[in-house]
Amino acid sequence: MSEHVINLKSSVKKRSQLKAIFHKFKKNKLAMFGFVILVILIIIVSTAGLYLDYEADVETQDMKAMFLGPSWDHPFGTDQFGRDMFARIIYGGRISLFVGLFTISIALTLGSLIGATAGYYGGKIDNIIMRIMDVFLAIPATIIAIAIVASLGTGLINILIALSISRTPQFARVVRSAILSVKEQDFIEAARACGTKDRRIILRHIIPNAIGPIIVQATLSMATTILVVAGLSFIGLGIQPPTPEWGTMLADGKSQMRYYPYLVVVPGIAIVLAVLSLNLIGDGLRDALDPRLKN
């Protein structure tokens, strides 16, 4: 009974909070700019199947049409194998955004579980789990990803595994600290007094109240993940040809950079746009979620 009441109250409070956050976010012009770019990117990329034919536009080579500059037929020109850069950029975006979203959701889930367990139980469990996470955190995420890909082999699935694993410790840390700040509050005490199970307390009471920093971390992390995927592909450890990927396209264009600059400029701008928009959104969310900046 009492638990029900608490839930009701918190959901009422949450709705108004969400509204306030969104209101604040809307006022941040830069963040809205990022948000609009991201939405446009997602729309273009997800509807690619409607106006592009993957086989014909993205994979089919035509040696007679190599290095054609931007034109009406090929808005971004053609690459070293005569493939349309525009189609490849769009499909490359699918990979980047998909990898970003997928790895962040995996890392977020895993990291939340690990961080929540450590933060909630504290003591020895906390110590053991967090020291293991510290070991991972001591090595840069990119290096861990490279090591994992190098030992598992290249390919989309291995990249997803590598990136998810390398991102998990950061989420564990953020979730743990968020939980520590919530854990001692009265409503948790109340829930515990009612005999609520640990799992339910963590999932229903603690995480929803600690979600702010986690969302910010997720958005910013997604931006870095897109960069890391591009970086891995750039050094040949990422997505394998003929699948287009922004980093691979950069690497392929690199040798011709002086003569056909659009080969690197176009994928470069794509990466910048995606990463920038996510970063702007992340910053905006952080400001909106920070209670100290309330005005």
Add this chain to the structure above:
Amino acid sequence: MKKKRVMLVLTWALIAVFLLPGCGGSANNGSGDAAKKDSLVYSIVGEASSMDPVKANDSESQKYHYQIYDGLVREEIDGKLVPALAESWTVSEDNKEITFKIRPNVKFHNGDTLTAEDVVFSINRSIAAPATKKVTSSMEAAEKIDESTVKLKLKFPFPAAIGCMSSGNMMIVSKKAVEADPEGFARNPVGTGPYMLKEWRSGDRVIFESFADYYRGEAAIKNVTYRIMSDNTTAVLSLEKGETDLRDVLQIADVPNVKANQNLKYYEVEMPCYYLISFNNEKGIFSNKKVREAVSYAIDREAVLLGALNGEGEVVEAAMVPTLDAYPKDFKANPYDPEKGKQILAEAGYPNGFTVTFKTAESATYSKPSEIIQQQLKAIGITANIEKMEWAAWQADCIAGGKYEITFWAMPITTSDPDFATYAAFHSSMRNGNGNFALCNLPEMDALLEKSRITTGTERNEVFRQICELVKEESILIPVYNGRRRVAAHKDLLGVAASPVNKLYCYDYSWAE
């Protein structure tokens, strides 16, 4: 808000700091010119895997060895074999023995005089070393006849053996220095060559200094620095800026720029090599001859050449290095006919095709053609998943280990004789990482190869033709095209030429007055 603006200014300032040195490059140039007269900065792709001539057999390492050591015989840039540490040699009637007269008064870098013992020691050490088998497989042993005569015994009559003596693997080393420190020798090499190793900064540069007592006279250029630059774009930029004087590998994209640059001179020569698609003939799906044959109809050589080298090369149809006389000019490979390929694939039991892993080295030289071939394989129903591998790992898997299904590689020769393009590549005894990377194991091929080693003249070329026929019939591998070696150097650097076998001697270079 104010803070943000400060950050913005700082950021731009930082960017400016990074950009400025790039613009100032030309200013550094002028002052360097005066000191240039006796020094050379050579821009090289890779580092030597070892400075010990018997421990490395790749052409990149040998570019270092040719400066430090001499062989008994030297192959000049035009392919001529001239006496080096041997004043002269005689080949016995039965082609099974070569007697060398050792040049007197030749000094090692440590001041010792070259003796017959050093020569015998070096040759036998080379024969015993595992990395040199490609060159030494015909050799039995060397023995000292007298203080200035050494006899090399062969296992069987082999006319091309004298060419082998010019290989980087047959360089003469100081017996005393090797015996004093066999492991450390690779770091402190002692040879008789025109240059001595002065400093070796791994991954950055190797510095040589001329050897005053060199038997042909001290080199015109006293200081040679090998700058290691694996990135072609960086290398060409630094060449154009005058930071380096010579680059021995150029990608096609940069050629027009280099040719147009008034400070540079461009050299090219056809490579003694051919690029090929190799199968694992022993294991996996390509051990089926029909499947290999199907692939041979799927390859459009012109398109691969156009895409990979912008058409700057020649199509190769026979499994022979096209620069050699032994190349059968009128030989025709299976024509490009994807329909027929599909049909043969269906006969082999794969009407719907199959999926394989296509391992390739990450360098564009190999990965670019691989991507085109991937697309052509798709037309007959074969889905090839490209796996770009780091160079050493790819070598270990595909070239030495036989752990692959299909790959793209080149058959280079470092000495101008057809034997180097055939025996090691196809003989069943060379399957353990000694050159037979296609893992070809055919008794009739072995017989032909052995015959090629004991016949001479036009009859020998006929044997090589039969070998090409057999390679085509069995589709052991598929020759695709051949490229060119390209060298660019400062216009005032004299004596430069592109070497087909990558034997570039800094001793030949000098600065114009």
